[in-house]
Amino acid sequence: MNAKSPDVIIVGGGIVGTSTAYFLARKGVKVVLLEAGDIAGGTSGACDRAIMIQSKNPGPLLKMALASAGIYERLEDELGETLEYNKKGGMIVIEREEEMKVMERIVDRQRASGIDVQLISRKEAIAIQPAVAPHIIGATWWDGDADVNPMAVCLAMTRAARAKGAKIVLNTRVDSFIMEKNRVTGVNTAAGPIRADRVLVAAGVWSPELGKTAGLKIPIIPRKGQILVSERIAPLINGNVLSGSYIACKHNPKLAEKAGQSEKKLGLGLSLGQTKNGNLLIGGTREFAGYERSTSSEAIKAIAANAVRLFPSLKNVRIIRSFAGLRPYTPDGLPLLGQVEGRPGMYMAAGHEGDGVALGPITGNIMADVIAGDQVDWDLFPFNPERFEDLYTS
Amino acid sequence: MPDDKLIVCRCEEVTLDEIKKAVKDGASTVSGIKKRTRACMGMCQGRVCQSLVKKVLAHESGNQADSIETATSRSPVRPIQLGEII
Amino acid sequence: MKTDVAIVGAGPAGLSAALYLARRGLGVVVLDEYFRAGGRLAGQLYENPKKPPGQRLWDGKAIAEKLSGDVKKAGATILTGVSVWEIAPGSGVFISGGPCQKIAAKAVLIATGAAERAMPVEGWTIPGVMSAGAAQVFANVHGVLPGRKVVMAGIDPLSITVAGELKKAGVEVVGIFLPPPGILAGSSGLPQWVIGELSRSADMAPGTFLKMAGKLFGGSYREVGARLCSLAPANIWGIPLHLRKAVIRVEGEEQVDSVLTARISHDGKIEQEDCRIEADAVCLSGGLYPLTDLIAAAGCPLVSMPGLGGMVPLHGPLLQTQSKGVFLAGSVTGIEGAPVAIAQGHLAGVSIAAFLGRLGKGNRHELDRAVEMVGQAREESPLKFYPGADGARKELAALWDRWKINSAGGNYA
């Protein structure tokens, strides 16, 4: 393609790929980012905007989310662009006793991990969130949760990377790896082959297809999330809101069994936030439906009913569109980060499911260190792509 | 005519200048313009401005306006109150 | 609510389909966002020179009234003030603003018509600036004028017709101008292109104003050339038609108070700012395009057909689509006039009856007849909105055949 080969090829222009490109370029590493469509054209452009840290499972993921939050706090200054970053807190509303029990345990563990998340009373919750339904029995609240415009983040990272010498190639699909025995030495694209010693796969749900060409079975499955967008309204929602049922089911799948058939299939749970422009983002679903990204009236109605139950005044609000994104689900809920030992030259950073926005910056930061061969301050063992036994098919 | 004064998307007040800048930033589809500028994302959902956005995209890329793909239509195609569908 | 057929759009196409289906004894619910049935028929009043004497008058409002009356008499339900927000192929449509949330139906007809293409000019958000179509609706349907002193920007059959209608209603139409040149106006900002388009459509123009335009531009190339060189406006019934001047800015704070024009070169460049004209309303015209969002959201592919006004849903000769049980009629299939829409509505009705097994074996000829009638309506059509419509229809038919073969026949014999 170009005369001089880059040091590193990044496949994927979502939040993980663009932030890795930025942090690598900042180190002076010569990067080419290849994107099949447009920046934030996949999952990063079809998600909500929550950086909800209190909902993360205590452990390595939570630790990373906190580090990522630290990067976000100074990112607007660093990149010189507005990212609509807003640290205005987050709430998980609790409707039922069994949810309360699960949430109590989660809150205990999170407090032990150093997050000052509070269990608050119904009255306190209503004081913070006047629009919430009076039937809730309590809530959690943490000041440290935030939100951001994920598309703005990807675009700003891209511009900053470009300014530091990275080459960004859009509308260029990577079809396969170039292999020399087990070693990855480049990629084949529609525009021709590109060689590099190191290739990072940051293609989210589209990573498995590419992995196949290197004899890998990457265990990422698309999980569809449908979200509604409202008309612009006056400020109504403070910070981000999740429903306890969503978190409780995530941490205690037995609770999900109680949900109705249709709810179970859709994986229904409320997520609610308001953009700087005043639009509400009302989620959502978690469905295994392959790679199709359609929205359905069934889901729209279910999301609407769920939202109005928890925020009754939403019944007067108009929704103006819906969209669906594909979250990269992994069997153990952790992303695949690091070098693929059996394929020298190949690196992976994919599989964040719904945590991509929260973890994108730190992921890019860590991967830049890993790829550049710099000292890595993180224990990446839990994220090792080789933890999946059947990763290699050849 | 000054491009920064000519509004293309009435709902979100996006100017021709902003749309041209988005093209320079890499947008090659209506969706690329949407995520960079908010054009086509207001109450009318692009019924008024999408054809204009496509013209700019086509012009800047040297193609025919009809070669630019229309953004995916998704329900609801008209604003609806949540209370009406529960 | 449950019925056999849900029809989206109570314009000429939707009503004509409803009439046929209801008379066949099928349950029909017609839905429209407007509070009155008739669609764009309501604003139409012209004479069709292609019809025999005595049959030339096209009184859209009278036709709409008769048609919706007949539809109701035949037993169909017309629900107005209702928006359809999603088609559920095979099971009906979801609605807002109606007596229920869903109209369950075995077949759906999309007859959503057209929308106007925007023709922006600096200052076009100032109150008093509206689309040419809006001015037509307010003047002809509601009997309210857009202003006392009106400037029209954009030169096409619709804008000339509306300017004439406004003048007749007592408005001072200051002039019809080119739109501001640039990317957004494209070829419609080029004097030469505009003249070509006008002469192509004006020779069979309905209504006095377009006929006047026909006389002006339908003549020899020399005459057209002379017009191009001349800076003086043409004159259509006292309305100056400026082929070398464009509206480049609308001015005013709370509402329009003036319009800035500029002289335009042959190749569509601003030569010099011309003058400031006082006006209290500006109409913008950019032509029509098929309103396809509803059918597209149902997953039907759109294909680009400039001859039909833009992107149109892929559909077959019997107005069927790739979604089983979803049919189309009227301008959503491509921009054409109301008589064609009525004929298409009838065809869609017959086609839906056949789809539902309600046509009866002895009545297959009705389908052929209905197809013929659409052809005939096209022949007699007084106005072609876009050149190349016939070619586009053929191309569309070929695309449909190719899809049918590739998908092993689809659902249609």
Next chain:
Amino acid sequence: MLRIKGKDREKGREGDQITFTFNGLSYQGLAGEPIAAALLANGVRTLRHHEKSGKPRGIYCGIGHCYECRVTVDGVPGVRACLTPLKEGMEVMSERAGEVTSNEN
């Protein structure tokens, strides 16, 4: 008045003269005509102000596609004035920046 007089008055099939208010001021209109038509007939062109810029907006497409003419009618926000028939005593309000609330249950 911008209303077509005389014989052409029959163009609209609307009914009797009725009274309604817009932003608290009283106007006359014809029952059954669109709110936007009644306001235009009274010379009222500004129907709302843009939520972000505060710039005035009025009728644009006239057939319900553009949502520029949305107003609050008897407390219900986001109503398209071009599609909504006028009724006696209707209270019509502009929607202004920051005033579009949906808090009331």
